[in-house]
Amino acid sequence: MATGVRVGIVLLPQERWATQRAKWRQAEEWGFAHAWTYDHLAWRTLADEPWFATVPLLAAAAEATTSIELGTFVASPNFRHPVPFAKDVMGLDDISGGRFLLGIGAGGEGFDASVTGPAPSRGERTRRFEEFVGLLDTLLTQPVTEHAGEFYTAHDARMVPGTIARPRTPFVVAAAGPRTMRLAARYGQGWVTYGASYATEDLDDEPTKAQERWWAALAEQVAAFDEIEREHRPGGQPLRRYLSLDGAPVYSLTSPDLAVEGVERAEALGFTDVVIHWPRREGIYAGTEKSLETFAAHLSH
Numbered sequence: 001m002a003t004g005v006r007v008g009i010v011l012l013p014q015e016r017w018a019t020q021r022a023k024w025r026q027a028e029e030w031g032f033a034h035a036w037t038y039d040h041l042a043w044r045t046l047a048d049e050p051w052f053a054t055v056p057l058l059a060a061a062a063e064a065t066t067s068i069e070l071g072t073f074v075a076s077p078n079f080r081h082p083v084p085f086a087k088d089v090m091g092l093d094d095i096s097g098g099r100f101l102l103g104i105g106a107g108g109e110g111f112d113a114s115v116t117g118p119a120p121s122r123g124e125r126t127r128r129f130e131e132f133v134g135l136l137d138t139l140l141t142q143p144v145t146e147h148a149g150e151f152y153t154a155h156d157a158r159m160v161p162g163t164i165a166r167p168r169t170p171f172v173v174a175a176a177g178p179r180t181m182r183l184a185a186r187y188g189q190g191w192v193t194y195g196a197s198y199a200t201e202d203l204d205d206e207p208t209k210a211q212e213r214w215w216a217a218l219a220e221q222v223a224a225f226d227e228i229e230r231e232h233r234p235g236g237q238p239l240r241r242y243l244s245l246d247g248a249p250v251y252s253l254t255s256p257d258l259a260v261e262g263v264e265r266a267e268a269l270g271f272t273d274v275v276i277h278w279p280r281r282e283g284i285y286a287g288t289e290k291s292l293e294t295f296a297a298h299l300s301h
Contacts, residue, residue: 003264004272005263005266005272005274006033006034006272007032007263007273007274007275007276007299008032008034008035008274008275008276009032009034009035009036009276009277010246010275010276010277010278011023011024011027011035011037011278012037012038012278012280012285013037013052013053013054014049014051015050016050016052017057017060020057021060021064023278024061024064025065027065027278028066028067030299031296031299031300032068032296032299033069034068034069034273034275035065036071036072036073036103036275037057037058038073039073039074039075039076039103040054041111042111042112042115043110044110044111044284045283045284046283054072054075055088055091055092058070058072058092058096059091059092062092062095062096062097062099063095068099069100069101070092070099070100070101072102072103072104073244074103074104074105074172074174074192075102075103075104076107076112076129077106077129077151078107078112078113078115078116081152082132082139082152082154083135083139083152083157085136086136086139086157087159089102089136089163089169090140090169093163093164093169094164097164098163098164098165100165100169101170101172102136102169102170102171102172103174104136104172104173104174105173105174105175105192106126106128106129106180107125107129109122113125126180128150130179130183131149131152132151132152133171133173133183133187135147135149135152136171139154140159140162140163140168140169141162141168143158143159143160143162144156144157144158144159145157145159170189170190171187171188171189172188172190172191172240172242173187173188173191173192174191174193175193175225176194176196176221178228181224181228182232184225185229185231186232188239189239190240190241191239191240191241191242192241192242192243192244192275193218193242193243193244193247194244195215195217195218195243195244195247195248196214196217196218196220196221207249207250208250210249210250211248211249211250214247214248215248215265222269222270222271225241226270240272240273241270241271241272241273242272242274243269243273243275244275245259245262245263245266245274245275245276246277248262251277251279251285252276253277253287253288253291253292254287256291256294256295256298259276260298276295278292279291
């Protein structure tokens with residue numbers, strides 16, 4: 001796989017650390033550039049299955065590895081407050097030696113949206129995300145913060161000694177629409193997308209056609225971000241562009257060849273980074289570790 005794209009992998013926080021530790025180490029040994037886990041309290045069809053906390057898992061992964069970047073895919077304001085969460089970010093940055101990447105998004109409308117109280121409207125969720133990102137940026141770039149906003153208050157919030165990464169931990173901002181894309185251009189060091197949503201019924205008819213529609217819609221999304229980045233980041237350092245390859249209708253590791261094809265198509269669209277998921281035995285992301293191992297062999301070629 002002769003490509004300049006960096007490839008990362010998501011490990012869902014479903015297994016006890018005694019089991020999962022070897023997988024994080026294996027991801028590094030195989031040559032993945034970054035490894036991620038979801039930041040949820042529970043998630044979709046897996047809500048009644050085991051699900052562990054994100055921050056201690058990433059802290060343990062940081063201790064178990066030495067060079068691979070580690071991140072949230074993605075954290076959101078659905079149950080995070082910027083002040084204590086900034087402390088968590090600073091801690092993960094410290095334990096990892098500056099290898100932590102903060103993937104952040106507005107948050108979905110599922111379980112996490114209402115588990116700690118009534119879910120916000122879509123407009124409120126977007127405004128909350130804008131304030132969340134701006135306040136995190138402030139907290140992580142100065143020792144003391146005062147803030148009084150629509151959703152958050154920070155009084156004499158201290159962040160000492162700050163992060164090893166400078167000027168702060170990199171933000172990888174999930175964005176699909178113009179407003180959040182502008183937020184990514186303003187604050188992000190990376191933009192991440194899952195591509196366009198698709199109808200489940202599409203898969204019952206023609207998975208291949210659904211896959212091609214997803215790629216076509218993704219190309220339109222990339223063009224929209226190109227324009228926003230030119231307008232809101234003129235002359236600035238270009239953002240890294242991360243694609244969740246498994247946002248597509250067909251799981252990337254259905255076969256190693258499909259995953260390789262996905263990386264190559266992502267590169268053609270200008271993505272610098274691609275992220276896949278460690279296969280599960282059944283359900284979402286169902287696949288075999290043999291497929292993952294075969295795909296990983298391409299990383300060094």
